[in-house]
Amino acid sequence: MPHCTPEQLALAALRERLPDTDTTHLAVCAECRAEVASLQRGVDALAVRELAAPEAPVPPPPSVWSGIAAATGVSAAPRPEVVAGSRRPLTAVPADRVRPVTPAPRSERPAAAGVVRPQWSRLLLAAAAALVVGVGIGAGVVALGTGDDDGLAVAAAALDPLDDRGATGEARAVERPDGSRVLELDLSAADPDDGFYEVWLIDEAVEDMYPLGVVRGGGEVTLEVPPGVDLTEFPVVDVSLEPLDGDPRHSGVSVARGVLES
Amino acid sequence: MINDLAAPHRSQAHGGALQRGRRRRARVSVGSVSDDAVPPLGGIPEPDDAEVGRRFAAGDEQALAWAYERFAGQVHGMAVRAFGPGPDAEDVTQQVFVSAWTGRTGYRPEQGPLPAWLVGICRHKIADTWVRRDRQRRAAEAAVTEARSAVDSTGPQVDTAVADRVLLLGELQQLGQPQRGIIELAFFEDLTHTQIAERTGLPLGTVKSHIRRTLERLRTRLEVDGAALHA
Numbered sequence: 001m002p003h004c005t006p007e008q009l010a011l012a013a014l015r016e017r018l019p020d021t022d023t024t025h026l027a028v029c030a031e032c033r034a035e036v037a038s039l040q041r042g043v044d045a046l047a048v049r050e051l052a053a054p055e056a057p058v059p060p061p062p063s064v065w066s067g068i069a070a071a072t073g074v075s076a077a078p079r080p081e082v083v084a085g086s087r088r089p090l091t092a093v094p095a096d097r098v099r100p101v102t103p104a105p106r107s108e109r110p111a112a113a114g115v116v117r118p119q120w121s122r123l124l125l126a127a128a129a130a131l132v133v134g135v136g137i138g139a140g141v142v143a144l145g146t147g148d149d150d151g152l153a154v155a156a157a158a159l160d161p162l163d164d165r166g167a168t169g170e171a172r173a174v175e176r177p178d179g180s181r182v183l184e185l186d187l188s189a190a191d192p193d194d195g196f197y198e199v200w201l202i203d204e205a206v207e208d209m210y211p212l213g214v215v216r217g218g219g220e221v222t223l224e225v226p227p228g229v230d231l232t233e234f235p236v237v238d239v240s241l242e243p244l245d246g247d248p249r250h251s252g253v254s255v256a257r258g259v260l261e262s
Numbered sequence: 263m264i265n266d267l268a269a270p271h272r273s274q275a276h277g278g279a280l281q282r283g284r285r286r287r288a289r290v291s292v293g294s295v296s297d298d299a300v301p302p303l304g305g306i307p308e309p310d311d312a313e314v315g316r317r318f319a320a321g322d323e324q325a326l327a328w329a330y331e332r333f334a335g336q337v338h339g340m341a342v343r344a345f346g347p348g349p350d351a352e353d354v355t356q357q358v359f360v361s362a363w364t365g366r367t368g369y370r371p372e373q374g375p376l377p378a379w380l381v382g383i384c385r386h387k388i389a390d391t392w393v394r395r396d397r398q399r400r401a402a403e404a405a406v407t408e409a410r411s412a413v414d415s416t417g418p419q420v421d422t423a424v425a426d427r428v429l430l431l432g433e434l435q436q437l438g439q440p441q442r443g444i445i446e447l448a449f450f451e452d453l454t455h456t457q458i459a460e461r462t463g464l465p466l467g468t469v470k471s472h473i474r475r476t477l478e479r480l481r482t483r484l485e486v487d488g489a490a491l492h493a
Contacts, residue, residue, distance in 0.1 A: 010477045042481060044423070045423050045430050046450075051449075064356045
């Protein structure tokens with residue numbers, strides 16, 4: 001009986017059903033079986049379910065896009081409602097982990113793949129991105145003033161409450177004649193028993209942020225925008241409630257937020 | 263006064279309906295809340311997948327964002343299938359898009375659609391993660407062995423399948439078309455040679471001889487480099 005053809009042996013290595021003549025021969029021919037086995041090592045290594053074509057899609061959490069944006073430095077971004085695809089409930093965050101987001105110097109951004117974020121960051125960013133989406137779509141936007149002698153309003157945001165404190169407000173980015181920029185912020189909120197309110201500029205990926213300064217509930221404040229900070233890149237105005245703990249990082253408790261629109 | 267606590271939730275609920283388009287830029291005065299019924303979003307019509315692929319290869323940053331919108335779910339689905347939901351899967355997904363972007367000049371639109379290319383990168387990242395885990399496992403076992411001062415000279419074994427996968431995925435990448443497409447349909451979509459011939463429109467004999475030659479090639483690669491890798 002002749003040996004199987006090389007092509008048939010390859011199909012046998014792929015575990016395809018062969019014609020009876022091939023099957024019968026393989027049963028008695030050690031040489032052909034050895035050939036199949038030697039070809040099969042590659043099949044066994046690669047034809048596994050983990051490497052198979054994609055099945056059900058699973059939306060990644062927002063931290064994944066944040067990492068991509070940080071590593072590639074691209075300024076384009078997917079629509080926020082897509083980025084926010086899989087949100088984890090904020091209630092799942094253990095209180096001690098919501099202590100986040102150091103405004104890292106931009107030179108320290110990870111430059112390569114393999115960015116591993118700590119868990120708290122993932123969770124916080126998820127929650128924060130969800131809020132940005134909400135604000136961006138659901139809320140009103142403050143009209144730009146016509147400006148006055150002190151400068152020209154270039155962007156404005158209505159600040160919507162994020163919790164039951166019901167803090168609201170409005171913010172205007174104003175460019176002054178000397179080219180410097182300030183954020184004029186008006187906050188309607190009860191002053192906290194402990195701690196204070198702090199104003200932040202955050203990017204849309206909710207990856208990086210700059211602290212601008214302190215604002216009182218029911219107060220108006222004019223805060224200098226750091227030179228070089230691109231407001232189109234950091235359009236989210238966020239007011240956080242900071243405890244008196246001396247920690248310079250965002251507390252993770254935001255009371256009002258809005259997106260600057262020009 | 264804007265005092266609309268429900269706004270974020272409401273818009274989340276509407277998120278699915280807000281298909282491609284730019285966020286509306288409304289100018290309303292303080293005190294009014296934009297209408298719940300968001301009008302159809304005008305703006306830029308979005309290109310089809312092929313156009314996204316071409317722009318991606320050309321380095322258009324917006325194409326990366328579109329690719330993420332369209333294909334991140336598939337890629338992440340694969341990663342989750344391999345590692346379960348969590349940091350490993352998320353890191354794989356992130357690495358796929360970062361590597362794809364930094365290596366975008368290596369994408370040839372005429373060789374296949376962008377999502378297929380991303381899936382190919384995802385396979386590499388999954389295999390790399392297995393290798394890393396295997397290395398960690400061996401390091402841990404070695405530490406245990408040492409602690410017990412065992413005389414066992416063999417030490418922790420390399421998982422050969424793990425190493426083989428990295429090697430062979432690299433070899434697949436060297437294949438031209440149609441060889442590569444054929445073997446991928448056999449390996450990753452579990453098609454028989456008859457189904458592959460139907461799918462590709464190639465003659466049965468051609469499909470069979472390509473399969474044979476590719477399996478030989480993979481075998482040779484394992485014989486030549488596999489041994490060195492496992493030594």
